[in-house]
Amino acid sequence: MTRRMSPETRTVTVLVGVVVTMGALAWAAVPFYDWFCRVTGFGGTTQVAESAPDQVLDEVVRVRFDANVDKDMEWTFRPMQTSMELKIGEPGLAFYEAVNNSDVAITGTASYNVAPEVSGYYFDKIECFCFTEQTLQPGERIEMPVSFFVDPDLVKDRDAGWVRDITLSYTFHRTQPKQAALDAAPAGNVN
Structure with missing residues (x-):
């Protein structure tokens, strides 16, 4: 028997996932932008x-x-x-x-x-x-x-x-x- 998540738990899980994803993207943005600029001459x-x-x-x-x-x-x-x-x-x-x-x-x-x-x-x-x-x-x-x-x-x-x-x-x-x-x-x- 599988237990279903309550709507509140599901919402919290999704929000935590969004926060973690946004944090990871923010962390990777600077090195990615630096690499992109070096490769393309952008900026x-x-x-x-x-x-x-x-x-x-x-x-x-x-x-x-x-x-x-x-x-x-x-x-x-x-x-x-x-x-x-x-x-x-x-x-x-x-x-x-x-x-x-x-x-x-x-x-x-x-x-x-x-x-x-x-x-x-x-x-x-x-x-x-x-x-x-x-x-x-x-x-x-x-x-x-x-x-x-x-x-x-x-x-x-x-x-x-x-x-x-x-x-x-x-x-x-x-x-x-x-x-x-x-x-x-x-x-x-x-x-």
Whole structure:
């Protein structure tokens, strides 16, 4: 003899199932979105490559450089060049400067994108300071390189083939909460 669930028990079971499913989907959304952006270049997400291609086209693209810091980041961060012209497929090397203006060590990571967004699939980074966390000691100044190229397949793309100006933009975010940095600072060395 099987026992039937009451309507209240069935409703609670369905609602718990919905909550668990929604929680699982919310948990998976961020890594899935990140993967989707990396694969497709959606939202101006750039690609990562081992090396520049063998093919260099006789067409020039201008890359502009932009830098920003999150409001809680006590750094000065700027590109060391405002723009660079290079042939499509040719490797480029640009530098950014960061200065820690505080009296405590600060660790940060850079988020990045390119504009127009449609060029993200064709903008490849070989090496970049944005691949790892950066820690600057109080008053420290560093120059950080980014090695990149624009994939020659850009010119064949029906939607992106017109792009000849690309803006590479970085925003540095503090990865260690400000209070944790203050707690870790030696006595007498507080903002």
